[in-house]
Amino acid sequence: MPKDADIRKKAQAYLKHLGDEAKELSAYGEVTVDDLLNEALELTDCRVEADVLNEAVQIRLAQMNLDETPEEARERYMRWQAHEKQTVKRPNRFLALRVAAAAIAGVLVLTISSYGVARAFDWRFIIRILQPFAETFGLSERVSDTAADNLDDLVKQSSEEMAQSLEQDVDAFMEKRYDSLDEMPGIVSGYVGRPSWIPEGYSFSYGISYLDRNRAFLTTVYSNGETEFFVRLAVSIGVETQEDILFEKNPGTGEIQMVSGYEVVFFSNMDLTGAVWSANDAYYLISGYLEIGDIKRIIQSIYGG
Amino acid sequence: MKRFACILLMALLGLSTVVFAEEEFVVMRADDFFSSYGTNISRLGGGGLSITFSTTAVQTMQILGVNSYSVEQKINGSWTTVAPNNPGKLSTNTISHSSTASYYGSSGGEYRIYTCFYAMKYDGSYKYVWKYSPSIVAN
Numbered sequence: 001m002p003k004d005a006d007i008r009k010k011a012q013a014y015l016k017h018l019g020d021e022a023k024e025l026s027a028y029g030e031v032t033v034d035d036l037l038n039e040a041l042e043l044t045d046c047r048v049e050a051d052v053l054n055e056a057v058q059i060r061l062a063q064m065n066l067d068e069t070p071e072e073a074r075e076r077y078m079r080w081q082a083h084e085k086q087t088v089k090r091p092n093r094f095l096a097l098r099v100a101a102a103a104i105a106g107v108l109v110l111t112i113s114s115y116g117v118a119r120a121f122d123w124r125f126i127i128r129i130l131q132p133f134a135e136t137f138g139l140s141e142r143v144s145d146t147a148a149d150n151l152d153d154l155v156k157q158s159s160e161e162m163a164q165s166l167e168q169d170v171d172a173f174m175e176k177r178y179d180s181l182d183e184m185p186g187i188v189s190g191y192v193g194r195p196s197w198i199p200e201g202y203s204f205s206y207g208i209s210y211l212d213r214n215r216a217f218l219t220t221v222y223s224n225g226e227t228e229f230f231v232r233l234a235v236s237i238g239v240e241t242q243e244d245i246l247f248e249k250n251p252g253t254g255e256i257q258m259v260s261g262y263e264v265v266f267f268s269n270m271d272l273t274g275a276v277w278s279a280n281d282a283y284y285l286i287s288g289y290l291e292i293g294d295i296k297r298i299i300q301s302i303y304g305g
Numbered sequence: 306m307k308r309f310a311c312i313l314l315m316a317l318l319g320l321s322t323v324v325f326a327e328e329e330f331v332v333m334r335a336d337d338f339f340s341s342y343g344t345n346i347s348r349l350g351g352g353g354l355s356i357t358f359s360t361t362a363v364q365t366m367q368i369l370g371v372n373s374y375s376v377e378q379k380i381n382g383s384w385t386t387v388a389p390n391n392p393g394k395l396s397t398n399t400i401s402h403s404s405t406a407s408y409y410g411s412s413g414g415e416y417r418i419y420t421c422f423y424a425m426k427y428d429g430s431y432k433y434v435w436k437y438s439p440s441i442v443a444n
Contacts, residue, residue, distance in 0.1 A: 210403035245343025
């Protein structure tokens with residue numbers, strides 16, 4: 001079915017061909033070219049071929065032009081149509097534009113959808129293929145966070161190179177690592193940072209401290225040679241902050257028990273057991289392959305029990 | 306045929322929208338890489354914000370930290386990324402990571418941080434997780 005715009009375009013072309021006659025019609029003051037086209041379109045209701053409509057147009061023109069019979073008008077129209085058919089076809093720029101627009105839209109939509117699905121299912125192979133497309137179309141503002149390129153380069157580096165790369169990123173606030181318990185601070189801002197009791201078989205492995213404008217962290221890691229557990233203390237330093245921390249856990253776990261006067265949430269994360277509790281401006285996190293009873297004893301030892 | 310193709314494309318577009326939308330809601334679930342991750346924001350004055358990232362892993366990781374982060378500002382009721390894909394910091398051979406960044410916006414502007422945390426085990430397997438921080442109004 002021809003579109004209204006197509007019919008109108010073809011009719012306009014014929015009217016342009018008519019030239020003087022069309023101007024003469026306008027001069028009559030009885031009808032404008034647009035009126036004529038609208039009338040013809042209304043008559044055909046867009047359900048006929050463009051040629052039929054054009055014929056209706058030229059007949060209508062003839063009816064208003066007293067010097068030309070409908071037969072003469074139709075004959076002239078047929079000559080014009082024959083001439084148009086003999087004219088060498090020019091490249092259809094509009095068609096090319098449509099195809100290009102459709103191709104871009106298709107790539108865009110497929111990139112969005114495929115990329116979204118790949119991300120949802122963590123199909124990294126697809127993510128890496130689509131990443132350049134997503135970036136090209138500005139779709140990966142967040143998604144480009146997934147770009148493993150930098151990290152992949154990092155992973156390919158040797159340990160020394162990796163250390164140098166990371167070293168370049170450090171600024172005034174640096175994590176400090178401790179390989180000896182004696183060198184490590186035990187109290188931060190009045191909060192005891194590590195337990196005085198740990199389960200049998202475990203020993204101090206390493207510790208990490210960090211201090212910036214707002215927060216102080218102290219992580220103490222213990223190992224029994226096969227598994228590890230850690231005690232982490234996080235303290236807010238006297239400024240108003242907005243914080244949101246997420247603790248990974250198995251669905252359905254999260255039992256609150258009172259230990260040393262604090263409400264401690266015990267939960268499981270895979271095969272690990274975790275415990276988290278807050279104490280004024282601080283919170284503690286313990287995580288490892290531990291029994292809840294051992295974690296309770298660790299907590300009690302932090303508070304002198 | 307054209308209508309069918311249009312409907313199919315719209316359905317795919319809708320599907321991807323749903324996928325992206327779901328990722329904005331971080332739910333608690335078990336994880337064999339991370340045990341916790343979060344972002345702390347405080348005001349520095351003059352539109353400045355101090356951002357503290359912290360994460361812990363289930364075991365000592367070869368690499369752990371922040372792959373990248375983006376700063377978003379609420380403009381006309383919608384969150385708009387104003388500083389995308391800033392590089393984060395990474396630590397090696399560690400079970401915990403903490404780092405700090407600053408962002409200077411405009412006083413009275415409401416901001417939040419979208420962080421990509423990263424962990425890689427010694428066997429080469431790795432994982433990313435994304436998390437929004439709470440929003441804060443800069444002073």
